Amino acid sequence: MFHLFDLSLKLNGFPIEKGKKQLSEILAISETDFGAFLDSNQRKIVEYHLKNNPYYQNFVGKNAFENWSDLPVMQKKDFQKPLRERLSKGFTEKKVFVNKTSGSSGDPFIFAKDKECHALTWASIIYRFGWYGIDFNTSYQARFYGIPLDFIGNKKERLKDFLSRRYRFTIFDLSDAVLDGFLKHFRTKKFDYINGYTSSIVLFAKFLQKKNIILKDICPTLKVCMVTSEMLFEDDKILLEHQFGIPIVNEYGASELDLIAFQNPNDEWQVNSETLYIEVLDDDNNVLPYGKEGRIVITSLFNKAHPFIRYDIGDIGILDEKSTLKKPILKKLIGRTNDVALLPSGKKSPGLTFYYVTKSIIEDDGNVKEFVIKQTKIDTFEVEYVSEKELSDVQIQHIEKAIASYLERGLKFSFTRKEKLERSKSGKLKQFKSMI
Numbered sequence: 001m002f003h004l005f006d007l008s009l010k011l012n013g014f015p016i017e018k019g020k021k022q023l024s025e026i027l028a029i030s031e032t033d034f035g036a037f038l039d040s041n042q043r044k045i046v047e048y049h050l051k052n053n054p055y056y057q058n059f060v061g062k063n064a065f066e067n068w069s070d071l072p073v074m075q076k077k078d079f080q081k082p083l084r085e086r087l088s089k090g091f092t093e094k095k096v097f098v099n100k101t102s103g104s105s106g107d108p109f110i111f112a113k114d115k116e117c118h119a120l121t122w123a124s125i126i127y128r129f130g131w132y133g134i135d136f137n138t139s140y141q142a143r144f145y146g147i148p149l150d151f152i153g154n155k156k157e158r159l160k161d162f163l164s165r166r167y168r169f170t171i172f173d174l175s176d177a178v179l180d181g182f183l184k185h186f187r188t189k190k191f192d193y194i195n196g197y198t199s200s201i202v203l204f205a206k207f208l209q210k211k212n213i214i215l216k217d218i219c220p221t222l223k224v225c226m227v228t229s230e231m232l233f234e235d236d237k238i239l240l241e242h243q244f245g246i247p248i249v250n251e252y253g254a255s256e257l258d259l260i261a262f263q264n265p266n267d268e269w270q271v272n273s274e275t276l277y278i279e280v281l282d283d284d285n286n287v288l289p290y291g292k293e294g295r296i297v298i299t300s301l302f303n304k305a306h307p308f309i310r311y312d313i314g315d316i317g318i319l320d321e322k323s324t325l326k327k328p329i330l331k332k333l334i335g336r337t338n339d340v341a342l343l344p345s346g347k348k349s350p351g352l353t354f355y356y357v358t359k360s361i362i363e364d365d366g367n368v369k370e371f372v373i374k375q376t377k378i379d380t381f382e383v384e385y386v387s388e389k390e391l392s393d394v395q396i397q398h399i400e401k402a403i404a405s406y407l408e409r410g411l412k413f414s415f416t417r418k419e420k421l422e423r424s425k426s427g428k429l430k431q432f433k434s435m436i
Contacts, residue, residue, distance in 0.1 A: 003137040004165070005137045014097070014115050014118050014122065015116060019123035020127075022123070023124060023127060031324060034324075034325045035325050038325060041301045042068060045299070045300070045301055045303075047065075048088075049088065049304075050063050050065065051063065052088045052304070053087075053088040055087075055307070056307040060072060071310050073281070073297055073310045073311075074307070074308065074311045076109060076312070079109040079111065083110045083111070083306075088305055091114060093112070096112040096113060096114055097112065097115060097118040098111070112306045113303050114303060121259075121275065124259055124272060124274060124275055132223060132224040132265070133224075134192060134223070136165070138165070139165065140191050140192050140193075141166040142169065142186070142194045142196075143161065143167065143169065143194075144171055144194065144196025144200045145168060145169075145171065145196050146172060146197075147168060167185065169196075176207065183208075183211075183218075186215060187218050187219070192222065192223055193223055193226065194222070194226070197230055198231065199370065199431075200429075202239065203369060205236075205243040206243075209239065209243050213243070214242075215244045216244060222245075224246055224248075225240060225246055225247070226249045226251050227240070227248065227249070228251040230431070231333070232250045237250070249262070251263070254298075257298055257311075258272055258276055258300070260296075260313075260330075261333075269329060269331070271328035273325065273326055276298050277301055278297075279310070280292065280297070281294050281297050281312075282294050283295075290319045290320060291318065291321040292318065293318045293332075294316065294317075294318075295316060296315045297310050297311065297313070298311050318330075318331040319331060341353075341381075341432075341434060342434070343408055343411070344408070344411075347407070347408060351373065351375075353406060353407065354373045354403065354407075354432060357399070357403055358371065367389060368386070368387040369385075369388075370421055371384060372384050372421055372429065372432070372433070373431070374432075374433050375433070375434040376436070377436060378436060379412055380412045380413075381411065381412070382416065383399075383415045383416070384421060385415065385417060386417070386418055386420060386421055387417060390417050391415055391417075396413075396415055
């Protein structure tokens with residue numbers, strides 16, 4: 001069989017066969033020996049960058065290390081300098097994979113991976129999608145993503161879609177007329193799986209619900225749906241499972257790293273321990289035990305071109321008590337560290353708290369399709385929403401009462417109905433944003 005996807009990676013200089021072989025060897029390591037594998041590769045990657053990366057040498061302040069816990073934690077702001085100043089010796093921008101983070105945390109930056117590391121990243125992704133019978137060389141993807149609007153960027157992305165067997169549904173306009181066009185493609189194309197941004201896929205499911213359509217009934221080849229880049233709430237997952245008639249898989253990743261966690265067929269959010277080392281730290285950078293909530297800090301074990309060592313990705317989460325070194329399980333992803341509301345009483349509350357409370361009330365009748373919450377002052381919040389009809393005074397009173405109960409009294413809210421919500425250039429929807 002002609003493997004066009006694998007060939008496209010090879011033509012771009014990514015040794016995918018070598019990456020697959022390396023991943024297979026890592027997967028074969030026993031639980032008993034996995035601690036030694038991690039210790040060895042943590043030491044190797046740190047020693048490599050201390051020897052070959054002037055930027056990391058300067059960041060650490062010495063060229064040797066003894067204790068892992070003594071290594072400083074890297075923040076996104078530490079990468080706000082030209083990429084060439086951060087590359088290891090022997091690497092140039094033309095010899096590495098270069099990309100840019102989405103900037104959803106407010107601190108976008110350009111990063112690099114050496115080509116062997118990027119091949120290993122793809123091997124990791126291919127392996128996990130394979131849990132659900134998906135093969136990038138043969139399976140046909142319905143892709144819910146944004147796309148560059150400039151001519152060259154657009155054509156490049158379309159070529160990638162062709163090589164990767166993807167049909168792209170662009171998500172900048174998700175009106176009913178456009179979603180009806182999406183539906184026609186599902187009636188006529190033999191898609192194997194759906195992949196894309198959570199909020200857009202949920203909106204499509206609500207459209208199907210309104211039309212009383214189960215997607216699997218009109219596209220029987222569909223096997224699975226992978227959602228990524230935005231939070232997946234439990235009630236949204238239930239909606240997707242019902243309206244699509246297929247398993248819904250929750251993916252958590254970062255372009256500068258790899259897939260971080262991927263829901264396995266046993267419904268566990270399994271952390272990638274093959275190419276990454278994950279720690280959960282408190283505010284003083286102490287490692288927290290399994291079951292405790294803290295900052296997610298990640299080390300890329302094989303990226304020689306650019307150091308991501310004890311890198312604070314900007315998310316808060318909990319590793320499950322049943323985690324092991326070889327098979328860590330992400331119990332909960334709570335949200336981004338910068339998505340926190342500071343309230344008049346001094347209380348700090350994750351922005352998702354507002355989202356959960358509001359969501360549970362305004363979605364009772366299916367009227368509201370999407371909404372975002374912005375904090376404009378310490379006691380003032382704006383709720384922007386898309387709906388068929390305006391929220392009633394009674395609904396608004398219920399929301400305000402629930403928020404006073406969950407958070408505190410005296411908070412002010414305004415509600416504005418919109419035709420559509422503002423998304424980032426990539427098409428992501430930021431559900432809570434603090435402006436203070």
